[in-house]
Amino acid sequence: TMKAILDTGYDYSWFVLTKSIIEKEFALSGSEQNPDITEKSLRTAARSRLAKGMPGPVEAFTKHGVDFVVRDNLADLVAGMNELGRGGHIDLQSLERTISARDSQVDNAYSKDAQLMAVHNARNYLGDKIVRVAKPHRLLDPAHGPLIAVRLNILTRKTLGGLETNLDSQVMRPDGSAFDGLYAAGEVAGFGGGGVHGYNALEGTFLGGCIFSGRAAGRAVARQG
């Protein structure tokens, strides 16, 4: 995806969705950003996750987010997107064609549209059906509006490391010998993705490796007294 986006010559892309989708599918990464979790109230959590409407923090993004465009129809949406764009021009007819092609597959139970197949597949799991994946609908159906476009900026969220370490988390010199007294753990040593998990590390598997390599370093230092 990253390569396809950057090959366009621009460092951002657009995500087009509806109010029905954002209500169910957008959440803020990090529990501290989600009041329903930080308040530790099952009732609040159930209300905000199961009820209709957007969670408060998500709604605040649609109103105040600098990368959000919310409009009642596609022509206005595209005008808003082009106001925000950093170079590059979204062509209304072209976007309409793309969305209509996708929408035409919504009522087809045997559709081979990869995105819709993934949506149907996700909804086979009851948990995702209830709290995470909106019922397939036409994006241009006003009943599910308004339309929303989100500018997705590319940023670096984590590093695959750089310092080579041995089993004691000791940093290795280029000649393969251990760098006395220097230890590295976590992302910088390739334990937050990369390293143990490979280049396409699965989301959510980073902290474990970071803590594990920190423990190895701590134990090695303790052994030395």
Ligand SMILES: Cc1cc2nc3c(=O)[nH]c(=O)nc-3n(C[C@H](O)[C@H](O)[C@H](O)COP(=O)(O)OP(=O)(O)OC[C@H]3O[C@@H](n4cnc5c(N)ncnc54)[C@H](O)[C@@H]3O)c2cc1C
């Ligand atoms: C938004 C986000 C969500 C994530 N969600 C998950 C998740 O759900 N599950 C998961 O497993 N992983 C997740 N990760 C990845 C995981 O959080 C990180 O890989 C992990 O926290 C890295 O730990 P670390 O100790 O290696 O580095 P860090 O936690 O980055 O610690 C490095 C520390 O060094 C300090 N520092 C930097 N320079 C200096 C200096 N010159 N002097 C002194 N101190 C300095 C920094 O302030 C920082 O405190 C997420 C990462 C991000 C950014």
